Amino acid sequence: MVFFTLLYLPLLLLLLYFIVRPHPVTIPIKNRHVFITGGSIGIGLAIAKQAASEGARISLLARSLDKLKEAKQSIEKAYDNVDVSIFAADVRDYDAVQVAIKKAGPIDVLVVNHGVYNIQELENQESDTVKFMIDVNLMGSINVIKAALPLIKDRKDKGPASIAFMSSMAGQKGTYGLAAYSATKFGLRGLAEALQQELISDNIHISIIFAPAVDTPGLEEARKKMPEISKIMHGSDMMKAEEIGKITINGIKSGKFSIPCNLLGQMVAVATAGVSPQRSFFMASIEVVFAGFFRFLALLFQFKMYGIIQKWHPQKRK
Amino acid sequence: MVLSLLLLPLLLLLLYFIVRPRPVTIPIKNRHVFITGGSIGIGLAIAEQAAAEGAARISLLARSLDKLEAAKQSIQKAYEKVEVSIFPADVRDYDAVQHAIREAGPIDILVVNHGVYVIQELENQGLDVVKFMIDVNLMGTFNVIKAALPLMKDRKNRGPASIALMSSIAGQVCVYGYAAYSATKFGLRGLAEALQQEVISDDIHLSLIFPPVTETPGLEEAMKTMPEISKIMVGSDMMKAEEIGKITINGIKCGRFSIPCNLLGQMVAIATAGLSPQRSFVMASIEVVFAGVFRFVALLFQWH
Numbered sequence: 001m002v003f004f005t006l007l008y009l010p011l012l013l014l015l016l017y018f019i020v021r022p023h024p025v026t027i028p029i030k031n032r033h034v035f036i037t038g039g040s041i042g043i044g045l046a047i048a049k050q051a052a053s054e055g056a057r058i059s060l061l062a063r064s065l066d067k068l069k070e071a072k073q074s075i076e077k078a079y080d081n082v083d084v085s086i087f088a089a090d091v092r093d094y095d096a097v098q099v100a101i102k103k104a105g106p107i108d109v110l111v112v113n114h115g116v117y118n119i120q121e122l123e124n125q126e127s128d129t130v131k132f133m134i135d136v137n138l139m140g141s142i143n144v145i146k147a148a149l150p151l152i153k154d155r156k157d158k159g160p161a162s163i164a165f166m167s168s169m170a171g172q173k174g175t176y177g178l179a180a181y182s183a184t185k186f187g188l189r190g191l192a193e194a195l196q197q198e199l200i201s202d203n204i205h206i207s208i209i210f211a212p213a214v215d216t217p218g219l220e221e222a223r224k225k226m227p228e229i230s231k232i233m234h235g236s237d238m239m240k241a242e243e244i245g246k247i248t249i250n251g252i253k254s255g256k257f258s259i260p261c262n263l264l265g266q267m268v269a270v271a272t273a274g275v276s277p278q279r280s281f282f283m284a285s286i287e288v289v290f291a292g293f294f295r296f297l298a299l300l301f302q303f304k305m306y307g308i309i310q311k312w313h314p315q316k317r318k
Numbered sequence: 319m320v321l322s323l324l325l326l327p328l329l330l331l332l333l334y335f336i337v338r339p340r341p342v343t344i345p346i347k348n349r350h351v352f353i354t355g356g357s358i359g360i361g362l363a364i365a366e367q368a369a370a371e372g373a374a375r376i377s378l379l380a381r382s383l384d385k386l387e388a389a390k391q392s393i394q395k396a397y398e399k400v401e402v403s404i405f406p407a408d409v410r411d412y413d414a415v416q417h418a419i420r421e422a423g424p425i426d427i428l429v430v431n432h433g434v435y436v437i438q439e440l441e442n443q444g445l446d447v448v449k450f451m452i453d454v455n456l457m458g459t460f461n462v463i464k465a466a467l468p469l470m471k472d473r474k475n476r477g478p479a480s481i482a483l484m485s486s487i488a489g490q491v492c493v494y495g496y497a498a499y500s501a502t503k504f505g506l507r508g509l510a511e512a513l514q515q516e517v518i519s520d521d522i523h524l525s526l527i528f529p530p531v532t533e534t535p536g537l538e539e540a541m542k543t544m545p546e547i548s549k550i551m552v553g554s555d556m557m558k559a560e561e562i563g564k565i566t567i568n569g570i571k572c573g574r575f576s577i578p579c580n581l582l583g584q585m586v587a588i589a590t591a592g593l594s595p596q597r598s599f600v601m602a603s604i605e606v607v608f609a610g611v612f613r614f615v616a617l618l619f620q621w622h
Contacts, residue, residue, distance in 0.1 A: 019617060019618060020617060021620045022620075094445055122516060123516070127460065130457070130460050130464075131457060134456055134460075138456070138501060139448070143445065146441070149441050170508070170512075173511060174511025176512060177512070178512050179513050180460065182511065183460075183505035183509040186505050186506075187501040190488075190496075191501040194495070194500050197493065198439050271592055273613055275491040275492075275586065278617060284617055287610075287613045292608070292610050293606075296606045299337060299596060302593070302596075303337070305338070306515070310518075
């Protein structure tokens with residue numbers, strides 16, 4: 001049996017090498033223009049710093065002018081020759097976004113990183129909060145893309161461009177307390193997969209980053225009102241924003257479609273590969289060979305999660 | 319080879335014990351089925367199937383009072399005993415939705431079927447059209463669920479309940495021209511996976527239906543502005559609304575989380591099983607064994 005598989009493996013690798021689409025691509029960061037929404041704090045700022053360290057020109061878009069100024073100073077202090085422009089705008093306001101993007105000029109790498117989240121049972125969550133998340137995370141992302149597309153197509157060097165979406169592991173699996181947030185992040189994936197097909201001929205490459213829980217001001221805020229069950233289910237494993245910043249820029253450079261951030265994320269990415277594109281024939285082979293195994297793990301995971309719910313939910317109701 | 323034959327029953331046995339949530343049967347007979355977007359197309363087909371299976375009451379929610387009345391007549395003509403209530407409301411209006419749901423009374427099976435779609439390259443699509451799809455398909459669904467949840471949780475001794483969300487194959491796979499529509503349908507899946515964890519203790523069970531292209535008034539409208547590439551990729555294989563109606567009701571009765579509608583849909587469902595729940599240990603085994611094959615086929619699809 002082992003002999004059998006050993007024979008098939010190189011055959012599989014060869015076959016996948018030829019069929020993986022879209023083709024692999026490398027997207028340079030140095031001397032290019034990186035535009036980051038939600039770029040004044042947390043993961044957005046970390047991405048900006050990483051891009052600055054690799055020699056890019058940076059534009060940041062966010063709501064608060066004060067936080068943007070601080071971010072700009074902090075980046076300029078760390079990296080000498082970097083050019084940082086800041087634009088205060090709310091992504092829900094298409095006109096404001098368009099003005100900012102036009103001022104920023106042709107874009108090579110667009111990082112749609114902004115996002116808000118509130119972790120609560122849907123039953124207890126205000127409709128306004130749900131609407132807020134949908135408007136900012138989903139509609140806001142679409143506003144940014146529509147405004148930026150003409151300028152990305154207009155980029156000077158006509159080299160490969162990137163549109164990267166900041167998603168979350170909640171965008172790969174729906175979890176207790178995250179119904180509305182997961183809906184917006186799953187939505188980004190649907191958007192990304194279709195966009196990749198529509199924009200590949202313009203040499204524009206889509207990436208989605210699936211971050212786990214990350215130590216950021218955003219998470220601090222959310223933890224205040226998080227239900228107990230969510231805290232138990234998520235555990236306390238957090239990554240640092242700087243790590244996500246590095247992983248994001250590296251993933252964008254290799255033109256990867258799915259960018260997980262740690263081992264667990266990688267496993268979830270393989271399990272949820274679905275019909276999403278995979279440019280690396282090697283990753284494709286791993287996905288094909290281990291898909292079954294990961295589906296099994298995913299089922300084990302459901303077993304564990306539903307066990308926690310069964311244990312904690314009735315207690316809550318007492 | 320012999321080893322795998324040996325491992326198979328072991329796998330089946332193991333999965334039998336670990337699949338969560340547990341399997342469940344959800345009866346239709348003598349129960350109250352509430353359907354949004356229930357006046358035409360797939361929604362009406364679901365209503366008719368539910369009536370055929372002896373639902374005691376059918377409630378339809380949609381925007382047009384005229385179409386609702388036509389639907390009510392058509393159902394009552396075909397199935398005498400069923401009681402049909404109609405509620406004109408726009409799902410984007412939370413208060414109107416809440417009012418309708420309260421008037422309708424305790425719901426056993428909620429079918430969130432309403433939806434709009436316009437297929438076009440995102441670059442060419444108007445933002446108002448995108449917003450329309452997001453507001454109706456996504457926010458509208460949240461409105462309906464939030465209005466119905468408290469009443470569904472409050473049902474006393476009425477047995478297992480169901481919340482079924484009408485998605486689409488475009489909610490599993492993304493295709494040229496479907497960016498905004500797919501975004502809304504992918505979103506429904508995130509919602510369903512999370513919500514299932516939140517309401518399982520109330521004996522409420524989520525289902526997602528993934529129809530392929532179906533012959534409905536909605537599709538006719540969309541074909542007018544569909545780009546050529548999308549038409550080619552989608553092909554001309556269309557299913558009838560009545561078939562989807564039957565498949566939906568059957569899937570709800572088995573408490574299935576993912577309800578595909580044809581063979582291709584079944585294959586896509588296995589390929590995109592991801593981390594969604596699977597209650598049937600047999601399906602779970604198929605997913606585990608064939609996941610690799612289907613990922614390979616999915617990659618072939620990208621190549622094509």
